[in-house]
Amino acid sequence: MLDTTAQLYPYTRVADQDRVAHHPVIVVGGGPVGLATALDLGLRDVPVMLLDEVEGVGEGSRAICFAQRTLEIFDRLGLGEAVCARGVKWKVGKVFHDDRLLYQFDLQPEGGHKAPAFVNIGQPEVEALLVARIRVAQARGAPIEIRGGNRVTGLAQDERVELVIETPDGPYSARCDWLVAADGARSPLRRMLGLGFEGRVFEDNFLIADVRMAGDFPTERWFWFEPHFRSGASALLHRQPDDIWRIDFQLGWDIDREAELSEPRIRARIDAMLGDGAEYELVWTSIYTFQCRRMERFRAGRVVFAGDSAHQVSPFGARGANSGIQDAENLAWKLAAVLDGAPDGLIDSYAAEREAAADENILHSTRATDFITPKTPGSRLLRDAALHLAAKHPFARAMVNSGRLSTPATYDGSALNGPDALPGGPARTRPGAPCPDAPLGNGTLLARLGGGFALLALACDAPDTDLPVLHVADPGPELAARYLGGAPRALYLVRPDQHVAARWAGADAAQVARALRTATGGGQ
Known part of the structure; x- marks a missing residue:
């Protein structure tokens, strides 16, 4: 088990x-979003300093479900294999009503992806792996600095940003x-700006409740509506590494939080679920309230918000940390490009794209919450009817919502999107969409694409440009299905x-140059 209690970056006077x-x-915040942003920037040779008021990872497992797209991002950053090796891989979910299995679902029915559908691993361990990867990058010359024990207490901006930073040795300023x-969700920086x-x-x-036990449940996501063990109005069970299991119980609104967090009350709920005589250790417990919120704009001058500081969703669906890591990926390359001379408006595209992604996540999260906790007799009647029918009728299963699990956003309508000039091209790879992985040679596509602009030429030639080109003369069936569809060739x-960014049946250098200019914030 990774040591997540150590001071990974203790305070040092500089x-x-x-x-x-x-x-x-400067990145403020040492959670997974801040760490991923700093790592991505450093790997792009952008000098970056991360400030964290504490000196290591946070307490409690918090986020545990890391989705395929996040794992693909981690793979590009150099820690995907470590996260997958340490975590618990899964792709099957089951939904129960009382003691009846209503249906099950497979989150990765197709092959050819390097990353699994989901990996369960506690957020502190992910943070520790990010810090370890940053240390490797630093040793190889990446310009990343982490300062623990540095708390931002003041912020002002004009053409630049100036911070006041409190330390054990007193305050200092940085620009x-x-x-x-x-x-984070309580973002002091957001409050300082009055946003x-x-x-x-x-x-x-x-x-x-995170419990350690030798359970014989399979490595699947199990969700109960009105569970037969009556420990809550709904319940959720997930496996983590080291025989730790995450259990969620729905308690209702008017509760005594202190009483519900008492060990006897918690154990009574778990005992009812697991049965008399079950042996387990309580590792971590907490009570949370569903919240779906976001900032109106993710950019305020030269301050850019990412992760929970910008948006917050309910935990069901694993849309919090996963969307935050996608924020980091979207932002890092754009900051690097702007610092290298791209138009400042490229950062506005970060805000626009990720605000739309946040709206999508909030919509899914709100719908799940409304289904799990009906607010009126009429909505409860509809919910119960859907549950009654779901066991036998597939149409009803589409109505059951135990949390639509995280998927990456497609940036339809983004100002960075170029032409879609591929007749018959698959909808899943239209401009703005995330590239799905597919088998390629002895590996997979995404590993070959890398982390810069690139051309992917399938059964065609690429024009002569300065961009790297990945030629695939004979795409295999998975690659062809995901990128060609009904087209014989594609660029x-x-x-x-x-x-x-753009796709064509064929394009010349001028067409590619125009699309590249659009994708870097230069307009059509």
């Missing part, structure tokens, strides 16, 4: 505390061109975050 130093990018606020965080708080509470322009 020379900058005696002067006002300038940094191209940066861009500030990434990844400081809102609007949305909805749902009238329900859920108990999280794709792929963004650094491995989303499709």
Whole structure:
């Protein structure tokens, strides 16, 4: 088991505390979003400093479900295999009503993907793996600095951002061109700027209990509506590494939180679920309330918000940390491009694309919450009817919502999208869509695409440009199905975050140049 209790970046006094130093990018927040952003920037040779008020990873497992797209991002950053090796892979979910299995689903029915559908691993371990990968990158020359025990207490901006930072040795100031606020749902930076965080708080509470036990449940996601063991109005079970299991119980709205967090009350609920005589150890417990909120704009001048500081969703569906990692990937290459001379408006595209993604996540999360916790007699009647029919009728299963699990956003309508000039091209790889993985040679496609702009030429020639080209003369069936569809050939322009920028049946250098200019914020 990874040691997540150590001070991974203990406070150390530095020379900058005696002067006002300038940094191209400062990231505030040492959670997975802040760490991934700093790592991505450093791997792109952008000097970046990460400030964290603590000196290591957070407590409690918190997020545990990391989705395929997040694992693909981690793979590009160099820690995907470590996360997959440490975590528990799964792809099957089951939905129960009382003691009846209603149906099951497979989240990765097709082959050819390097990453599994989901990996369960506690957030502190992911943070520790990110820090370890940053240390490797630093040793290889990546310009990344982490300062633990550094708490931002003041913020001002004009052409640049100036911070006041509190440390055990007193305050100091630092300046940066861009500030990434990844400081969580209670974001002090958001409050310093007087920015809102609007949305909805749902009238329900859920108990999280991480327990260590030698359970014989399969490695699947199990969700119960009105479970027969009566430990809550609904319940959820997930496996984690080291024989740790995440259990969620729906408690209702009007509860005594202190009483519900008492060990006897928690054990009574777990005992009812597992049966008398079950042996287990309580590892971590907490009570949370569903909230779906976001900032109106993710950019405020030269301050850019990412992860929970920008948006918050209910845990069912695993859309919190996964969407935050996608924020980091979307933002990092754009900051690198702007610092290298791309138009400043490219950062506005980050805000526009990820605001739309947040709206999609909030919509799914709100629908799941409304189904799990009906608010009116009429909505409960409809919910119960859907549950009654779901065991025998597939149409009813589409109505049952125990949390639509995280999927990557497609940036339809993005200002960065170029032409879609591929007649018969699959909808899943239209401009704005994330590139799906597929078998290629002895590996898979995404590993070959890398982390910069690239051309993917399938059964065709690519024009002469400065971009790297991945030629595939004879696409295999999976690659052809995902990128050709009914077309005999295709040329794709792929963004650094491995989303499709443009596609053609064939294009010349001028057409590619125009699409590249659009994809880097230069307009049509």
